[in-house]
Amino acid sequence: xxxxxxxxxxxxxxxxxxxxxxxxxxxxxxxxxxxxxxxxxxxxxxxxxxxxxxxxxxxxxxxxxxxxxxxxxxxxxxxxxxxxxxxxxxxxxxxxxxxxxxxxxxxxxxxxxxxxxxxxxxxxxxxxxxxxxxxxxxxxxxxxxxxxxxxxxxxxxxxxxxxxxxxxxxxxxxxxxxxxxxxxxxxxxxxxxxxxxxxxxxxxxxxxxxxxxxxxxxxxxxxxxxxxxxxxxxxxxxxxxxxxxxxxxxxxxxxxxxxxxxxxxxxxxxxxxxxxxxxxxxxxxxxxxxxxxxxxxxxxxxxxxxxxxxxxxxxxxxxxxxxxxxxx
Amino acid sequence: xxxxxxxxxxxxxxxxxxxxxxxxxxxxxxxxxxxxxxxxxxxxxxxxxxxxxxxxxxxxxxxxxxxxxxxxxxxxxxxxxxxxxxxxxxxxxxxxxxxxxxxxxxxxxxxxxxxxxxxxxxxxxxxxxxxxxxxxxxxxxxxxxxxxxxxxxxxxxxxxxxxxxxxxxxxxxxxxxxxxxxxxxxxxxxxxxxxxxxxxxxxxxxxxxxxxxxxxxxxxxxxxxxxxxxxxxxxxxxxxxxxxxxxxxxxxxxxxxxxxxxxxxxxxxxxxxxxxxxxxxxxxxxx
Amino acid sequence: xxxxxxxxxxxxxxxxxxxxxxxxxxxxxxxxxxxxxxxxxxxxxxxxxxxxxxxxxxxxxxxxxxxxxxxxxxxxxxxxxxxxxxxxxxxxxxxxxxxxxxxxxxxxxxxxxxxxxxxxxxxxxxxxxxxxxxxxxxxxxxxxxxxxxxxxxxxxxxxxxxxxxxxxxxxxxxxxxxxxxxxxxxxxxxxxxxxxxxxxxxxxxxxxxxxxxxxxxxxxxxxxxxxxxxxxxxxxxxxxxxxxxxxxx
Numbered sequence: 093x094x095x096x097x098x099x100x101x102x103x104x105x106x107x108x109x110x111x112x113x114x115x116x117x118x119x120x121x122x123x124x125x126x127x128x129x130x131x132x133x134x135x136x137x138x139x140x141x142x143x144x145x146x147x148x149x150x151x152x153x154x155x156x157x158x159x160x161x162x163x164x165x166x167x168x169x170x171x172x173x174x175x176x177x178x179x180x181x182x183x184x185x186x187x188x189x190x191x192x193x194x195x196x197x198x199x200x201x202x203x204x205x206x207x208x209x210x211x212x213x214x215x216x217x218x219x220x221x222x223x224x225x226x227x228x229x230x231x232x233x234x235x236x237x238x239x240x241x242x243x244x245x246x247x248x249x250x251x252x253x254x255x256x257x258x259x260x261x262x263x264x265x266x267x268x269x270x271x272x273x274x275x276x277x278x279x280x281x282x283x284x285x286x287x288x289x290x291x292x293x294x295x296x297x298x299x300x301x302x303x304x305x306x307x308x309x310x311x312x313x314x315x316x317x318x319x320x321x322x323x324x325x326x327x328x329x330x331x332x333x334x335x336x337x338x339x340x341x342x343x344x345x346x347x348x349x350x351x352x353x354x355x356x357x358x359x360x361x362x363x364x365x366x367x368x369x370x371x372x373x374x375x376x377x378x379x380x381x382x383x384x385x386x387x388x389x390x391x392x393x394x395x396x397x398x399x400x401x402x403x404x405x406x407x408x409x410x411x412x413x414x415x416x417x418x419x420x
Numbered sequence: 421x422x423x424x425x426x427x428x429x430x431x432x433x434x435x436x437x438x439x440x441x442x443x444x445x446x447x448x449x450x451x452x453x454x455x456x457x458x459x460x461x462x463x464x465x466x467x468x469x470x471x472x473x474x475x476x477x478x479x480x481x482x483x484x485x486x487x488x489x490x491x492x493x494x495x496x497x498x499x500x501x502x503x504x505x506x507x508x509x510x511x512x513x514x515x516x517x518x519x520x521x522x523x524x525x526x527x528x529x530x531x532x533x534x535x536x537x538x539x540x541x542x543x544x545x546x547x548x549x550x551x552x553x554x555x556x557x558x559x560x561x562x563x564x565x566x567x568x569x570x571x572x573x574x575x576x577x578x579x580x581x582x583x584x585x586x587x588x589x590x591x592x593x594x595x596x597x598x599x600x601x602x603x604x605x606x607x608x609x610x611x612x613x614x615x616x617x618x619x620x621x622x623x624x625x626x627x628x629x630x631x632x633x634x635x636x637x638x639x640x641x642x643x644x645x646x647x648x649x650x651x652x653x654x655x656x657x658x659x660x661x662x663x664x665x666x667x668x669x670x671x672x673x674x675x676x677x678x679x680x681x682x683x684x685x686x687x688x689x690x691x692x693x694x695x696x697x698x699x700x701x702x703x704x705x706x707x
Numbered sequence: 708x709x710x711x712x713x714x715x716x717x718x719x720x721x722x723x724x725x726x727x728x729x730x731x732x733x734x735x736x737x738x739x740x741x742x743x744x745x746x747x748x749x750x751x752x753x754x755x756x757x758x759x760x761x762x763x764x765x766x767x768x769x770x771x772x773x774x775x776x777x778x779x780x781x782x783x784x785x786x787x788x789x790x791x792x793x794x795x796x797x798x799x800x801x802x803x804x805x806x807x808x809x810x811x812x813x814x815x816x817x818x819x820x821x822x823x824x825x826x827x828x829x830x831x832x833x834x835x836x837x838x839x840x841x842x843x844x845x846x847x848x849x850x851x852x853x854x855x856x857x858x859x860x861x862x863x864x865x866x867x868x869x870x871x872x873x874x875x876x877x878x879x880x881x882x883x884x885x886x887x888x889x890x891x892x893x894x895x896x897x898x899x900x901x902x903x904x905x906x907x908x909x910x911x912x913x914x915x916x917x918x919x920x921x922x923x924x925x926x927x928x929x930x931x932x933x934x935x936x937x938x939x940x941x942x943x944x945x946x947x948x949x950x951x952x953x954x955x956x
Binding site for chain 3 (some may be wrong): 238280281284287288290291292294295296297298299300301302303304
Binding site (some may be wrong): 149197208211 | 453455504506507508511512513514516517518520521522523524525526527528529531532554641644645648652677679680682684687689690693694
């Protein structure tokens, strides 16, 4: 990435804020809320590679996160593998599986693909709930000793504290990588092929874009970082269960974030994720509104689709085109 | 041996209701190329509409299907004009997302109103017992009602003026407009009709099993499976697909744990979608 | 002159309908071959079979020494066979230049982005599109959209260009400009296979003409000869003797 690009420095600044503020103020509550925001940004950014760049809605995007978590935790608990290797293996496994699945389901166009992703999400969730090696419906638990050991051993409190901070920094790293990935793909020849597919798949093929392979690759790539994030996230939680790992609700929220911030843009999904997280935090603490969280999210999504299909950033770039050059 | 056969037969009865639900979905897809993701919410709507009418007035649930259909039609019109009409000419992604958003709003409101507790329509019709296996009256009547409604729909689509207008718009909206068919109005009616059918099938399901606000989405997914089996956009195929799904469910339940049923269903769903994008009963080629 | 494209016994059925039936023809290097025929004769289907949008039911397509029968379009372009669509299909939300860059990037030479931009700029100059280069493709007029179709295909640096009714819907001055562009293209050594209803263009441009009717090849030869062939005239206008017969009665 060119150092003269403003986007690079904005990215550095954002990551620096995420990485330093909770540490400097030693504010654990802030750290936890930023961690969730980082997860949201990771999910939304990678989902945007499908929705915004390629024009395919993946309703089952959470499957990547959940499967990555399962592979990671399972490797740590059962095989006793080091967390980093476990997470990396999980990420690669998920990407590999996504590539295989993608080659099949990406033969389907538009709405049919979306249906298939719903089917896959449900199938995986139902399968894992029955899959005894992964604990079936009860899930997998990490022994406390593993978490302590990861934090360097010694006193439980200090070691656990270390573990939590390490995972937090890892998550910030994955978040930065997600944004960087979007930026890089958008500027690459590969990305140009994706945009061509988004606009008109048949025309893209006639222009020479290898559409089946391109689609399978982006589907696979969009799974890698969420899977990595899933492994670290569920390691930190100390347990993983099917209904949390494959919470379709979270898939849906990621779609809302992408549409809210602006599909197809790089900054958009991240901004959408931050905004939506703030909104959700506000709604959940309000006694009356908390039961209407879904209603408000749905209304927001509907408003975006009907009136501002380009999302917040699309609207901003429409008004001030010069900003596109700075923020993208 | 008879047990399995009876279980499959019972599955067919329930499957007819799945088929009816899927007809609602497939009708909308066939006419306007919109995958209606409010389907689940509308099934839930039908369940609760029937429940409330039954509890408040005490009339027979099967008679209550008529007001349920009317309510469904009204909701359908409202959803069409607020959130489908604007996106119908835009990329398919947009109608997918807009109907999905409406689904979120409705399910959210439903959860706020009725929480996620289980409800039950306390009405049972004596059934038929053959060799110790009972086919409940509810199952038989629901299948009968589903079949009658489906037959009625076919007659409507084939032989009435309005039905012909719907088919004309489905096959070529532009040409239908040139022939003087008010296509927008027809689209809104077809959408509302699809929703009304979804609501009625939800009501029928409510006479079979206990339900909660989130159950609609379970049957929505079943409808997708059925549509994929029967071919999206093909109502007759949807009914056959429903019966087939019921047959499979009835056929496998004696052998495996219930929790594996969804695994089989969804794997089947994805596999068939990939292998036969036009459905198992597709006639001719359709791009 | 050596053969660039050789089509042998190509057929395509849709259900019971035989849209293309046992058609054989060839295109030489550097020549312009016109493909004419009444509406519904199967011309566009033939294009789709040649460049792999549709798989043929029977027959062979050889291009530049490669058997491309049933190969997907993206492989066919890589070998140097590019095409335009009869109903324009611009990549709407991308600029004219980006449209061209896509064509260059994924074309025969598989260029890098930077190299593709250079090619795109050159081609836009050739087809007189550079004034529109930063406009989103969806905002172009129909005449410019047609030109964009040609530009995108040219960006692939093809050996053979399939043009599907590029002149339809253009006004006379636009047609004249387009014909000049086609001449330039041919002079650069690119062969052209064109479907066209505009006889003026076919007559002035083509070296040879193939006539298609009801999915079958009706005639083949130099333009003047073919257009005076009674069988061809009948296909277009009905029985040529019918006027005589009517007078006699």
